[in-house]
Amino acid sequence: MSQTPTQTTVKPSVPTVRSSGSALREFFAAIVIVACIAVGIVFYVFVLGNPANFEGGDPKNNPLQGNYLGIAYKGGVLVPIAIGLFLITITMSIERAITLARASGKMSMESFVQQIEYLMEQDRLDEAIALCDKQRGTVGNVAREALMRLKQIKDDPKMDKDQKVAALQKALEESLALELPMLEKHMTIIATIVSIATLIGLIGTVLGMIRAFAALATSGAPDAVALATGISEALVNTALGITTSTIATVLYNYFTSRIDDITYRIDEAGYIIVQSFQSKA
Numbered sequence: 001m002s003q004t005p006t007q008t009t010v011k012p013s014v015p016t017v018r019s020s021g022s023a024l025r026e027f028f029a030a031i032v033i034v035a036c037i038a039v040g041i042v043f044y045v046f047v048l049g050n051p052a053n054f055e056g057g058d059p060k061n062n063p064l065q066g067n068y069l070g071i072a073y074k075g076g077v078l079v080p081i082a083i084g085l086f087l088i089t090i091t092m093s094i095e096r097a098i099t100l101a102r103a104s105g106k107m108s109m110e111s112f113v114q115q116i117e118y119l120m121e122q123d124r125l126d127e128a129i130a131l132c133d134k135q136r137g138t139v140g141n142v143a144r145e146a147l148m149r150l151k152q153i154k155d156d157p158k159m160d161k162d163q164k165v166a167a168l169q170k171a172l173e174e175s176l177a178l179e180l181p182m183l184e185k186h187m188t189i190i191a192t193i194v195s196i197a198t199l200i201g202l203i204g205t206v207l208g209m210i211r212a213f214a215a216l217a218t219s220g221a222p223d224a225v226a227l228a229t230g231i232s233e234a235l236v237n238t239a240l241g242i243t244t245s246t247i248a249t250v251l252y253n254y255f256t257s258r259i260d261d262i263t264y265r266i267d268e269a270g271y272i273i274v275q276s277f278q279s280k281a
Helices: 020-026 028-048 070-073 078-104 108-119 123-136 137-153 161-184 187-216 222-278
Strands: none
Touching: 020 161, 028 070, 028 078, 070 161, 070 222, 078 137, 078 161, 108 123, 108 137, 108 222, 123 137, 123 161, 137 161, 137 222, 161 222
């Protein structure tokens, strides 16, 4: 008696497809860095190095009197890098400002936390969740996860009070761990530019002084053009490096304070939710 062989149906694996928007966000920093450096080079060559900025229409000559574009061009090859760092700082700062504005939510974070506290005191849990949906942002997202978890475990007879509190605190910690990376993303780039911009300016200053002293060391009359070029290179790079570093420092400290304020409001909302549950459990 022949046996019919059994057939095993193999389900094809479903490939994970990453959206183009997600891939773009992942490589956003690299794209910005490359693009800003490229813009800096183009600006240096075609704008600062425009022959109309120099005597005799030759970029090798001295800049026209009072022509700051030509003076900046004499800063040398490090100028486009310094310009690129400045543009990176501005671009990343705009991105951080938009992200943190969204993270703050639609209404004032202080007002949101106060309303959550009032609704929790009134035991109006569903309204508090609806308020989080309306608020959105980082504080709203974390508070919503905690409130949803509270709704699930509030009347669970299998869990005692301490277990419910622990589960609630765990939900807060997990949701906060998911939100924090978004707040701190790209901050390291701005922090790095704070140091790099100063170093780039210092290197340019040293190179410019080497060129200036080399012009003074020539036998006979010093080469006035080379001397002026060296001094310009030193001063331009110093100015660009210090300016970029100063702006990056101010913006980094500002964004850090914004992030600290958001995390404080998250902790405050979480504390209110936990304490309200403990007082009524």
